[in-house]
Amino acid sequence: MTQKMTLTVNGHQHKISVDDPDMPLLYALRDDLGLNNPRFGCGLGQCGACTVHVDGVPTRSCSLPVSAIGKAKITTLHGLGNRQKPHPLQTAWIEEQVNQCGYCINGWMMEGAALLKRNPNPTEPQVREAFSDLICRCGTHNAAVRAVLRAAKQV
Amino acid sequence: MGNLDLSRRTFLSSTGAFMIGLASPDVWAQAAKPSPLSPNNPKLLADQLDAYLSIDKTGKVDVFYGAIDGGQGLETSIAQMVAEELDVPLSSVRMIMGDTRQTVNMGGASGAQGVSRRGTSLMKAAALARQILVEEAAKKLRAAPADFVVQAGVISLRNNPDKRITYAQIIGGKSFQSNVRWNGQWGNPHDIATDAPLKNYKDYKIIGQSPKRPDLAKKVFGEQDFPGDVRLPGMLHARMVRPAVAGAVPVSVDEQSIRHIAGAKIVHIKDFLAVVAPKEWDAVRALRALKVTWSQSEPNFPTHKEVHAHIRKAKVTQRTIERENGKLEEGLAKATRVISGEYEYPTHSHASMGPGCAVADVRADGATIYTSTQKPHYAADGIADLLNIPRDSVHVIWMFGTGSYGRNDQGDATADAAVLSKALGKPVRVQWMREESLGWDPKGTASVNFCQAGIDEKGDVIAYELISRGFSRENVATNEGRASATLAGQLLGAKPEPKNTFNIPFASYTFAHNRVGWETVGPLMERASPLRSTHLRDPYGPPILFGSECFMDEIAAAVNMDPVDFRLRYLTHPRDKEAVRIAAEKAGWQKRVSPRRDIDTSSDIIEGRGIAYRRHFDTFIAVVAEVRVHRKTGVVEPTHLICAHDVGLIINPETLRHVIERQLVYGTGRTTVEELTWDRNMVTSLDWNSYPVLHMQHVPPRITVHLIERPEAAPSGAAEMALGLVPAAMGNAVFDATGIRLRKIPFTPDYVKAALAV
Numbered sequence: 001m002t003q004k005m006t007l008t009v010n011g012h013q014h015k016i017s018v019d020d021p022d023m024p025l026l027y028a029l030r031d032d033l034g035l036n037n038p039r040f041g042c043g044l045g046q047c048g049a050c051t052v053h054v055d056g057v058p059t060r061s062c063s064l065p066v067s068a069i070g071k072a073k074i075t076t077l078h079g080l081g082n083r084q085k086p087h088p089l090q091t092a093w094i095e096e097q098v099n100q101c102g103y104c105i106n107g108w109m110m111e112g113a114a115l116l117k118r119n120p121n122p123t124e125p126q127v128r129e130a131f132s133d134l135i136c137r138c139g140t141h142n143a144a145v146r147a148v149l150r151a152a153k154q155v
Numbered sequence: 156m157g158n159l160d161l162s163r164r165t166f167l168s169s170t171g172a173f174m175i176g177l178a179s180p181d182v183w184a185q186a187a188k189p190s191p192l193s194p195n196n197p198k199l200l201a202d203q204l205d206a207y208l209s210i211d212k213t214g215k216v217d218v219f220y221g222a223i224d225g226g227q228g229l230e231t232s233i234a235q236m237v238a239e240e241l242d243v244p245l246s247s248v249r250m251i252m253g254d255t256r257q258t259v260n261m262g263g264a265s266g267a268q269g270v271s272r273r274g275t276s277l278m279k280a281a282a283l284a285r286q287i288l289v290e291e292a293a294k295k296l297r298a299a300p301a302d303f304v305v306q307a308g309v310i311s312l313r314n315n316p317d318k319r320i321t322y323a324q325i326i327g328g329k330s331f332q333s334n335v336r337w338n339g340q341w342g343n344p345h346d347i348a349t350d351a352p353l354k355n356y357k358d359y360k361i362i363g364q365s366p367k368r369p370d371l372a373k374k375v376f377g378e379q380d381f382p383g384d385v386r387l388p389g390m391l392h393a394r395m396v397r398p399a400v401a402g403a404v405p406v407s408v409d410e411q412s413i414r415h416i417a418g419a420k421i422v423h424i425k426d427f428l429a430v431v432a433p434k435e436w437d438a439v440r441a442l443r444a445l446k447v448t449w450s451q452s453e454p455n456f457p458t459h460k461e462v463h464a465h466i467r468k469a470k471v472t473q474r475t476i477e478r479e480n481g482k483l484e485e486g487l488a489k490a491t492r493v494i495s496g497e498y499e500y501p502t503h504s505h506a507s508m509g510p511g512c513a514v515a516d517v518r519a520d521g522a523t524i525y526t527s528t529q530k531p532h533y534a535a536d537g538i539a540d541l542l543n544i545p546r547d548s549v550h551v552i553w554m555f556g557t558g559s560y561g562r563n564d565q566g567d568a569t570a571d572a573a574v575l576s577k578a579l580g581k582p583v584r585v586q587w588m589r590e591e592s593l594g595w596d597p598k599g600t601a602s603v604n605f606c607q608a609g610i611d612e613k614g615d616v617i618a619y620e621l622i623s624r625g626f627s628r629e630n631v632a633t634n635e636g637r638a639s640a641t642l643a644g645q646l647l648g649a650k651p652e653p654k655n656t657f658n659i660p661f662a663s664y665t666f667a668h669n670r671v672g673w674e675t676v677g678p679l680m681e682r683a684s685p686l687r688s689t690h691l692r693d694p695y696g697p698p699i700l701f702g703s704e705c706f707m708d709e710i711a712a713a714v715n716m717d718p719v720d721f722r723l724r725y726l727t728h729p730r731d732k733e734a735v736r737i738a739a740e741k742a743g744w745q746k747r748v749s750p751r752r753d754i755d756t757s758s759d760i761i762e763g764r765g766i767a768y769r770r771h772f773d774t775f776i777a778v779v780a781e782v783r784v785h786r787k788t789g790v791v792e793p794t795h796l797i798c799a800h801d802v803g804l805i806i807n808p809e810t811l812r813h814v815i816e817r818q819l820v821y822g823t824g825r826t827t828v829e830e831l832t833w834d835r836n837m838v839t840s841l842d843w844n845s846y847p848v849l850h851m852q853h854v855p856p857r858i859t860v861h862l863i864e865r866p867e868a869a870p871s872g873a874a875e876m877a878l879g880l881v882p883a884a885m886g887n888a889v890f891d892a893t894g895i896r897l898r899k900i901p902f903t904p905d906y907v908k909a910a911l912a913v
Contacts, residue, residue: 020440023436030435039381040510042842042843043589044842046589046842046843046844047508049509080377090376094372097809099371099374100225100227100813102226102371103557103558106377131851135843137558138817139818139824141820142816
């Protein structure tokens, strides 16, 4: 049966109709809301390309049923900051020219931003630990670590 | 000079929508409006300067780059090359990449030739444009061309700067209508020549700088759209339905099984099977619910564990000796000692971060295709072939996408989308699933290297042989230019057209009697095989260099030489030797004969270092790996990789460093963890656990890149050459630490532990 739901994404409320309550949040964000930031990488919660913040917690939207969201606030990479008001991690990411293809970027930046929020001055091992469950096939791992450490100095 | 047809520029401005994060379906549809320009338009003929660049009334320069940027910064580096020769600010240059209606076919970024070939061609076009504009200025201002200088697109008299005219005033919005000498080739071999001289490198102002990449800011702010982000009115979402056993084809499909899913439909044409639905999740549900009766198939593959034994005993379909001097058999007969070694390299998937995804809109009057395939012009050829429609009616719009690093699954997904859109008469977005991307992408397949060397009584190496045997690297072509080269084409009945290709990286080691060559064996399955081979990043690098460069260390150990000294003795090209010497110097290389005897090798953690060298085109590289071997666990931990890299002229040093650092990380994964597994029936590496890739814990934490400055030498490529050295450098380091020679990739803890226990 079709259910009506309201999703709060990047500060805006969106009403959607859902046929299958088990539909992962990723499909609601991409297909119903037309948001392109979270990406489909594996659908198994193994890579991180679909990561968004759910009430500030980095979450793999490919594996979270949309019906489990409730009133939680969702933030995508687009909602982290923008050119006028960038998040310090976005600035650092550009300074370090971290990415190559950038397909994985949601996982790394959303995990990195969450780390800085709970620990504004992480050590290098702490950053590596925070990134331990992410995949990047371009090999940008060390550059991502450098970007978080650079951003930490500015937070 | 005539009037330039402005339609191309008008079209381009409408594609500005690509940059907007939340483009509406209407914007996408508008962006895709067929341009009046076609590949047959004279302005797009490859012997016309107008095919390569244009200058508008405001002085903005559009560069028509007929290849792609796989995420490694070619957009910026090539723009720098053009801006330099044209003497315009970099900010005024816009790169139009890989669009088949706006660029000529300059191939892929294949073999890391984006700068060396495509960039150099466009530089020559820019130099010619500058010359034409200065000559025109000279006529208008009545002075000799040599009396003018150009700065930021302003041509002025050297001795009287007030006498000036801008590029825009001369040519803005108009056509050059000037010829270049095109070599008549399309794709990778495409090149042009002109009589306009290029600048001396000493005068470069933009080349050699490190401007930041515009695409990265877009990616960081979530503004960069990929093909999967294209939404067209009425678009359907598709999932391909693949068999659980390779070679099986759908016999019957139960339509009732997906009846409960709103709008879900089956597309079943010959052996091609897909489900579509208006909503993406419904397409996934339909894929999962669909009941299919598959034909009986018994591929009886030798498994991934048996494949090297299979390669050893299979019938050789082609043997080619690539380089030979002296008489190997005589050299071996004269030798007082002959040593030999065999090395096995596994099968790898492209394992792209994003599974194949493309959007196709095929209509009666033409097809518009959104794809991030590595070779968009060939994709257009292939779609015309597949759909049996005129080539001119196919418009492929290339977009940034997931890193491809070879012919991954993007091109196959693009063909799928085209077939489905034609069948349904609606725009279709195809998204491959993770298991499909690993299971069904074209592979980089396994090989075995056979090496032997003859040493005379003085300890000189007088004979050397390297034969690499494996599957041809082109069971399917390296582009999707023919229907037969795609899964969709083969499922629809196109006869596979495999080729026998292989290659051994060149090295300047010189031995009196020398033979280097390859042997191919037949594919494990002829048609629609999940193990079909094609180019995977650095197709001949890691698989062969793992053997050849490890064996060089075996010979060095046999003649009691330090591995660096050994290479410096037998390499003959000065740039090869420099790369080796500098890598060793930057690594603080301590001379010794491996394995090391200066420490207690029975302790749990032992450190070692190894070197490997290669040349690829005119790029000269050496990598030193420092590793820790954990004897108890079998973990090989790379602690520091040091790379000396001579690419000739460096266009953008920061980008170059990044490209090298990232590929050394990737190369570490292809050394320590990656291996495709399969059983008798099908690939069993179907997710990121069963196809393990490098995670942060196993990334070398320190990577030092030393760029060798050779501005006088033509720029070569850099995007894949260094990674091929990681397996051998690490293998040599393990030998240095332990005295144990690792003979197969990947260096998993289980394998290393077993090797150490012997």
